Amino acid sequence: MKRIFICLVLLLFTALTFGQSSWELRLMPQIAFGANNTLQRPNNDEGTRIFLNKEFDRKHRAIFSPRVELEYTYKRNHFILTGSLLKDQFEGISMKEIRYDGTTFAGGSNLNTTYRFNTYRIGYRYRLVDRMRFDFELGATLLIRDAAITMRSESQKAKYSNVGVAPLLSYYLGWNPTESFSLLSYGDGFAVGLGRAFDIFAGARYRFSPILSAIIGYRLLEGGSDVKKIYTMALFNYLSFGVGIHF
Numbered sequence: 001m002k003r004i005f006i007c008l009v010l011l012l013f014t015a016l017t018f019g020q021s022s023w024e025l026r027l028m029p030q031i032a033f034g035a036n037n038t039l040q041r042p043n044n045d046e047g048t049r050i051f052l053n054k055e056f057d058r059k060h061r062a063i064f065s066p067r068v069e070l071e072y073t074y075k076r077n078h079f080i081l082t083g084s085l086l087k088d089q090f091e092g093i094s095m096k097e098i099r100y101d102g103t104t105f106a107g108g109s110n111l112n113t114t115y116r117f118n119t120y121r122i123g124y125r126y127r128l129v130d131r132m133r134f135d136f137e138l139g140a141t142l143l144i145r146d147a148a149i150t151m152r153s154e155s156q157k158a159k160y161s162n163v164g165v166a167p168l169l170s171y172y173l174g175w176n177p178t179e180s181f182s183l184l185s186y187g188d189g190f191a192v193g194l195g196r197a198f199d200i201f202a203g204a205r206y207r208f209s210p211i212l213s214a215i216i217g218y219r220l221l222e223g224g225s226d227v228k229k230i231y232t233m234a235l236f237n238y239l240s241f242g243v244g245i246h247f
Helices: 002-015
Strands: 021-040 062-074 077-084 087-093 098-100 103-105 110-130 134-152 157-175 181-192 195-209 212-226 231-246
Touching: 021 087, 021 212, 062 087, 062 231, 077 134, 103 157, 110 157, 134 181, 195 231
Parallel strands: none
Antiparallel strands: 021 062, 021 231, 062 077, 077 110, 087 110, 098 103, 110 134, 134 157, 157 181, 181 195, 195 212, 212 231
């Protein structure tokens, strides 16, 4: 999946190099703070509903969750490639019997659970409003997820992994009181009966020079699946910050 994403980056770079255009590379070493994290596999009587954040202890309250965004702008057209990594870990003694992915962990087992949710996105937005002080864009994003939940005890291990694709709506909203300073919000999201996904940022950006800017704000990541194979729903709050390189 990572190789496919790299190939798409190179293809986009080759196809869109020419013309009146600009690029921005955003490097964001974010800090994530996990909130709710619930799972059940399978999503029926054969699986146990597990509230990881309530029944176990998080190994790390603050999680390093890096993100890279590459945006190409041609007139009012914006093409965005994004990659982000996330891993949340839990540990503790289970107070009940847990059935997960065909494996039964007895009550009293010392369990370690790893929740991994890496995403790669290809997005397009069109700038509907392009004014000196106000910008508004609307578009769509194709999210490629590389996810896995692993549960292990001293003698047993169960793992469910999933690679899939989900279409999302995308937006950008910006207010520019000066040439250097902006308040902005952007994100992707969609919800249906089988699940939902939301990735929303709100914050500020300051441009130090034509080639360098800084961004800081709050990011919300929330979503999961509710299908026969698995139920999973998680919420993360981010301190999101980084630098933008313009070329």
